[in-house]
Amino acid sequence: MRILLISPDLMSTSKLAGLARDADGLLETLRSLNEKPRSSHYDLVLLDLQAFRDDPAVLVAKVCVLLDSLPEKNKLMKVVAFGPHVHKQRLDDAVAAGVDESVSRGELFGSFPALLRRWLPSLPRKDG
Numbered sequence: 001m002r003i004l005l006i007s008p009d010l011m012s013t014s015k016l017a018g019l020a021r022d023a024d025g026l027l028e029t030l031r032s033l034n035e036k037p038r039s040s041h042y043d044l045v046l047l048d049l050q051a052f053r054d055d056p057a058v059l060v061a062k063v064c065v066l067l068d069s070l071p072e073k074n075k076l077m078k079v080v081a082f083g084p085h086v087h088k089q090r091l092d093d094a095v096a097a098g099v100d101e102s103v104s105r106g107e108l109f110g111s112f113p114a115l116l117r118r119w120l121p122s123l124p125r126k127d128g
Contacts, residue, residue, distance in 0.1 A: 001025035001120065002039055006063065007048030008032060012105075016046065019112040033062045040072040043120055046108070047099065049083035049090050056081065056090050060097035078119045082108045 003020050007013060008031040020027040028039055033052075045067065052059055063079060078101070081094035085104035094102050101119070108115065 001044070001116070002042045003027045004037055004039075004042040004045045005029045005048070006033065006046065007051045009048060009051045012048055012051070015109055016112075019109070023113060023116055025116075033059070033066060037066070037070065040070050042067075042070075042077055044116075045077065045079045047079065047081045047094070049081050049087065049094060049102075050105070056093040057097040060094055060099055064098065076120075076122070080108075080115075080119065 001020075001024065003016075003025050005013060005016055005027055007029065013027075013029050017027045017029075028037060028042075030037060045063065047059060047063055049056060049059065054062075060079075060081070067073065067077070067079070079099045081091060081099045081102040082105055083090055083102070085106060091102035091104070103115065
């Protein structure tokens with residue numbers, strides 16, 4: 001399982017890298033939307049709304065352009081925005097702009113294995 005995290009936040013990057021590793025996944029991080037992904041295929045893209053000041057619609061549009069440039073675009077790839085629960089409007093705006101789902105940071109960090117099963121049901125799972 002390949003996950004692309006778009007966030008300059010080192011705390012989120014570190015925490016999600018560990019969660020991805022525990023789920024037998026590989027996490028790649030882009031610190032800005034001007035960077036190019038190293039891989040050509042992802043199963044999941046996580047967009048940290050708190051880390052960027054742009055309007056969620058602008059952020060989602062930039063992510064879509066970035067993903068459309070991938071040579072091996074995964075048709076089943078999920079794009080999920082996350083941010084503080086108190087920024088519910090930004091989370092809702094990201095969904096309205098085209099992400100598959102949005103979740104709070106607490107939900108993402110606290111329920112990562114369950115969320116992966118929901119977002120990527122066809123991926124093999126580690127027992128435990």
